[in-house]
Amino acid sequence: MSAQPLSQDDVTALVYDASAAPSMHNAQPWHFRYLRGSRTFHVRADPRRILPHADPDLCALHIGCGAALLNLRVAAVHGGWHPLTRLLPDPRDTELLASVQLTGPEGGESELGALYPAIHTRHTSRYPFEEREIPEAVRTALGDAARNEGASLTFPTGWHLQQVLDLAREAEARNLTDRGSGEDLQQWTHSGVPFSDTAAEGVPEYAFGPRKLGGKAPMRDFAGGRTVAGRDAAEFERHPHLALLSTARDRPEDWLRAGQAMERVLLLATLKGLSSSFVTQPLEWPDLRWPLRDPVSGTGHVQMVLRLGYGPPGPATPRRPMREVLDID
Template sequence: MPSRTPDTTSLTSWVAEATRAPSMHNAQPWQFHYLAADGVLSLRLDPRRSMPQTDPSARGMHLGCGAALFNLRVAAAHAGWEPQVRLLPDAVDEAALALITFAEPGERDDIADLYPAIGRRHTSREPFSDEPVPEALLDGLRGAALAEGARLDLPDDWQVQAVLDLVWDAEHAEELSPAVREEIARWTAVTDSARPEGIPLYALGPRAYDGRAPVRDFAGGRRVEGRGSAVFEQSPCLAVLGTREDTKEDWLRAGQAMERVLLQATQDGLATSLNSQALEWPELRWALRDPESATGYPQMVIRLGYGPEAPATPRRSVSDVLVIT
């Protein structure tokens, strides 16, 4: 009796959920190819979405694709399938990130419970309240990262200040680099548009009038009509997601861990935002390492807290990212 494979309608819906993942500057650097007869889905980097100035190693692209891969796993598990993933299947083809096949599960995977959070998770650039995040929730987020082979460290007060100092150093370095500013501007709309990628005007958030939250200002000093200012939190709750090593496989695992943490946080009623600014400068990324942590390589800074629901940002159509043969 032949084994079952997912039909193309189901597979297309899972890829649609995958594309809701966050990515650096919302560039959405993923491509999918489904061999329907074999039931094999491949995930690849989209080279058209590279950022040679801010992401020359493509580490950020790998993180975004890893996040999309985790969403796909959740969607498939929710539909009653067990996704089986092989990372970096071709040593020669650097754009080939993963091969995914699907089986009928023997036991239900708990990640299926995260499915409702996929559509609700959005990056927030709004102020959060000063209400502390309960330790029980933070423990759960640490567990989510560990389940995907990464680690989530919660810096104490003096370490938070060190992280903020590095983010501010990155902001200053950005200001002094026209090439970096130009690349960021490519992915940032200062007027509303129908672009299916990048960061639209409505998602920029207010300018920081006061506060210490590391919220990146993608306006880059450009005047945006109607954009207000706000006071952000003085004691931001920050987490640093990291891995022991720094290979491409680690980046993909970190992306999956990042999305698992974000979905769990969303399910727990938390707002989240991501900041890779200091990680885009090698010397600052190295300084972000905590020598007392088992995490050798920081991959993302995550801000957690209680705040207003953030708007969804645009996504490319599934027909633009998925090929079925």
């Protein structure tokens, strides 16, 4: 394949795979441009898909686009290409987040191609997980996956885990009464809309998951205090497994690396039989984000909190049509 130019179908398939990435409130804040002459994809931020209250610094936007970038790299390697990737290639164009030139044959990243089967089976699961330990070998593999993308993944325990849970609980309480957070939820959630008629972005009602009846899992209530007819309530796990994804610095480049590391971890976790969801609430409040960091080293910047465990997979959420996210020149 690498000796042949990409057809329009090839390009569309790669972007379709990239767009399966998760993003905050499923806003899908990316746009792709493919340049035929150089066989290069440009990954761009879509400024129309910003969450002004939850993500004023655009950190989550960069993380979401980084996740899509990782999917693009995985799909390219799976297809026999080597994705030569540059982050923030043009300082004058802040919306151009990355360029990916496809060269061939694939070289040095065969382990990425092995993650391909998880791209379209990884879905956010907002359901209860089992009270079951994650084997140490799996934790180690997930940590290695994050480290390969320039980030670190740690599993807090003891009082540190309790602190993270307390911070998430405090953030969720703030969000439920914060007008700006409510406006973000109102824009990016859809209640009472059948699956076939749902919008092409955001979190539809069928993906809210059950209302939390008990347990310590730090779940966001996407209903935002609204009553959802027919929504069940459930007991969540009393001993949730959380993972902190961190970078040494806190710049746009680091956010993109964090997004790639996050998605690499999630794809591998999916292949290992784990389900996952996100705990972004404390990251949305600057005074709550800093205390999340490793209490021993006191260094690093937490970019994402993941909830991992053995439980039902989440449903697929809608994706924007390719005509809205891809231009070919």
